[in-house]
Amino acid sequence: MRVALVHDWLTTYAGAERVLEQIISVYPDADLFCVVDALRPEERGFLQGLVPSPTFVQGMPLSRRFHRYYLPIMPLAIEQLDLSGYDLVISSSHAVAKGVLTSASQCHLSYVHSPIRYAWDMQHQYLSESGLSSGPLSYLLRWRLQKLRQWDLRSAAGVDWMLANSHFIRRRIRKVYRREAEVLYPPVDVNAFSANQDRDDYYVTLSRLVPYKRVPLIIEAFAGMPNKKLMVIGDGPERFRCERLAESCPNIEVLGKVDGQQVKQLLERAKAFVFAAEEDFGIAPVEAQAAGCPVIAFGRGGCLETIRGLDHPNPTGLWFDEQTPDCIRKVVQRFEDNEGLFSSLACRQNAERFSLNVFRNGLLNQVDLAIASCR
Numbered sequence: 093m094r095v096a097l098v099h100d101w102l103t104t105y106a107g108a109e110r111v112l113e114q115i116i117s118v119y120p121d122a123d124l125f126c127v128v129d130a131l132r133p134e135e136r137g138f139l140q141g142l143v144p145s146p147t148f149v150q151g152m153p154l155s156r157r158f159h160r161y162y163l164p165i166m167p168l169a170i171e172q173l174d175l176s177g178y179d180l181v182i183s184s185s186h187a188v189a190k191g192v193l194t195s196a197s198q199c200h201l202s203y204v205h206s207p208i209r210y211a212w213d214m215q216h217q218y219l220s221e222s223g224l225s226s227g228p229l230s231y232l233l234r235w236r237l238q239k240l241r242q243w244d245l246r247s248a249a250g251v252d253w254m255l256a257n258s259h260f261i262r263r264r265i266r267k268v269y270r271r272e273a274e275v276l277y278p279p280v281d282v283n284a285f286s287a288n289q290d291r292d293d294y295y296v297t298l299s300r301l302v303p304y305k306r307v308p309l310i311i312e313a314f315a316g317m318p319n320k321k322l323m324v325i326g327d328g329p330e331r332f333r334c335e336r337l338a339e340s341c342p343n344i345e346v347l348g349k350v351d352g353q354q355v356k357q358l359l360e361r362a363k364a365f366v367f368a369a370e371e372d373f374g375i376a377p378v379e380a381q382a383a384g385c386p387v388i389a390f391g392r393g394g395c396l397e398t399i400r401g402l403d404h405p406n407p408t409g410l411w412f413d414e415q416t417p418d419c420i421r422k423v424v425q426r427f428e429d430n431e432g433l434f435s436s437l438a439c440r441q442n443a444e445r446f447s448l449n450v451f452r453n454g455l456l457n458q459v460d461l462a463i464a465s466c467r
Contacts, residue, residue: 093179093180094123094177094178094179094180095119095121095122095123095178095179095180095181095182096122096123096124096125096175096178096180096181096182097112097115097116097119097122097123097124097125097142097182097183097184098124098125098126098170098173098175098181098182098183098184098185098189098190098192099112099124099125099126099144099183099184099189100126100127100184100185100186100187100188100189101126101127101128101129101130101159101187102126102128102129102130102131102139102144103128103130103131103156103159104131104135105135105138106300107205107278107373107375108184108186108205109138110138110278110279110280110281110375111184111203111205111257111278111279111451112138112184113138113139113140113279114279114448114451114452114455115182115184115203115455116138116139116140116142117140117452118452118455118456119182120140120141120142122142122182123142123145123178124139124142124143124144124145125144125145125146125147125173125175125192126144126145126146126147126189127146127147127149127150127159127162127166127169127170127188127189128146128147128149128150128155128156128159128162129144129146129150129156130155130156130157130159145173147166147169147170147172147173148169148172149162149165149166149169163187163188163240164236164239164240166187166188167188167191167240167243167247169188170188170189170191170192171191171192171193173192173193175192175193175194175198176195176198178198179198179199180198180199180201180459180463181194181198181199181200181201182200182201182202182203182459183200183201183202183203183251184203184205185202185203185204185205186204186205186206186208186209187208188208188247189202190202190204190247190248190250190251191243191244191247191250193250194250194252198466199252199253199462199463199466200250200251200252200253201251201252201253201254201255201458201459201462202251202253202254202255203255203257203276204254204255204256204257204261204265204273205257205261205372206257206261206264206372207244207264207265207268207269208240208241208244210237211237211240211241211244212241212244212264212268213264213267213268217304244268245268245269248268248269248271249269251271252462252465252466253274253458253461253462253465253466254269254271254272254273254274255273255274255275255276255458256273256274256275256276257275257276257277257278257372257373257394258275258277258372258373258393258394258397259275259397260372260373260393260394260396260397261273261372261373261394262275274458274461276451276454276455276458277373277397277398277445277446277450277451277454278373278375278446278451279446279447279448279450279451279452280375280378280379280382280443280446280447280448281379281447281448282378282379282382282440282443282444282446282447282448283447283448284352284356284379284382285356285359285360285379285382285383285384285443286360286383286384287360287382287383287384287436287437287439287440288360288361288383288384288436289384289436290361291361291362291363291384291385291436292361292362292363293321293363294321294322294323294361294362294363295314295320295321295322295323295362295363295364295365295366295388295424296322296323296324296325296358296359296362296364296365296366296380296385297310297322297323297324297325297326297365297366297367297368298325298326298355298358298359298365298376298379298380299325299326299367299369299376300326300327300328301326301327301328301329301330301331301334302328302329302330303329303330304369304370305326305330305368305369306368306369306390306415307324307326307330307334307368308330308333308334308337309368309415309416309417309420310322310324310366310368310420311324311334311337311338311341311344311346312337312417313417313418313420313421313424314341314343314344315337315338315340315341315344315417316417316418316421317343317421317424318341318342318343319343320343320424321343321344321345322343322344322345322366323345323347323358323362324338324344324345324346324347325347325348325349325350325355325358326348326349327348327349331346331348334346356383359379359380359383359385360383360384360385362380362383362385363385364385364386364387364388364409364424364427365377365380365385365386365387365388365409366387366388366389366420366424367387367388367389367390367395368389368390368415368420369390369393370390370392370393371393371394371395372393372394373393373394373397373398374389374393374394374395374398377389377395377398377399377409378398378443378446379443380439381398381399381408381409381439381440381442381443382439382440382443382444383439383440384436384437384439384440385436385439386407386408386409386410386427386434386439387399387408387409387410387439388409388410388411388412388420388423388424388427389409389410389411389412390411390412390415391411391412391413395411396411398442398446399411399442400438400442402430402433406435406438406441406442407433407434407438408434408438408439408442409434409439410423410426410427410430411423
């Protein structure tokens with residue numbers, strides 16, 4: 093059986109690329125395709141020797157650095173990939189990868205990280221954060237996004253078997269595409285962490301410092317709790333804002349980007365992990381639990397599926413209902429009032445539901461079901 097793997101674009105190593113890495117580990121002899129390949133030589137290890145075949149967008153001016161500006165032509169580009177010689181096509185898609193063309197004799201399984209966020213329900217948020225809520229350019233973008241939605245809906249009909257990375261995304265798939273999807277949670281390398289029973293007296297947050305992660309919100313919350321220490325790990329365009337908010341707060345330290353060993357040590361010793369984003373799944377909160385660290389998270393999105401609350405016999409965290417500093421402060425106090433109910437062992441056992449082996453075995457099972465459905 094000849095297998096083709098299709099990914100949106102290869103520009104970094106983040107959540108979608110971790111999924112791709114494990115798909116490659118299951119199908120190491122597959123051929124890999126993408127819209128744009130902009131990885132540096134030292135970043136290519138997760139591809140395990142596979143050499144990606146990009147689309148014509150690769151040859152466009154500055155496409156490797158500004159690939160998102162070519163989004164309007166990406167549907168055309170992905171449809172130009174000739175996959176007619178493959179029996180099984182697996183796409184890893186949060187944008188256009190699922191739009192590859194396949195025939196009735198081929199089986200196309202698509203792992204959908206999300207319907208295109210900025211084209212569907214998060215369009216208004218993205219335009220606002222980009223300063224494009226109004227004006228001629230805003231109207232042009234809205235028209236282009238409307239065209240992208242039409243293509244996205246049509247391309248979803250060409251997928252034979254659809255996987256969602258959480259029940260939260262499964263509901264979005266049903267809403268947008270009117271399709272049912274099976275849930276296969278993303279892989280988390282839980283064995284990279286150990287559950288230490290001894291915790292230090294500090295809280296930690298870890299994420300890319302981009303607007304939707306809402307890290308400044310966490311800093312504002314802890315600025316009002318001067319007796320509670322917060323460590324902020326991550327880098328990105330919001331780093332300057334985070335540092336400015338924290339500069340007058342001796343209890344808050346913005347560490348920036350740190351290496352994997354330091355991340356491991358900080359998570360394994362933290363009192364709790366704080367997370368304010370609405371994520372489709374959220375790998376960082378699972379990694380925290382793998383390190384034995386309870387999680388305090390915003391109660392929407394994938395975190396509702398990866399954290400066990402106080403109603404569970406072995407709780408691993410708490411949720412807050414609103415993305416406000418006051419709401420975070422209240423739930424931190426609630427956590428401390430119930431701190432004795434949380435154990436490192438319970439956090440670790442919960443995280444193991446999302447291990448690499450669980451994902452690999454789940455993928456093989458879903459591929460078998462997909463192939464059977466195509467016969």
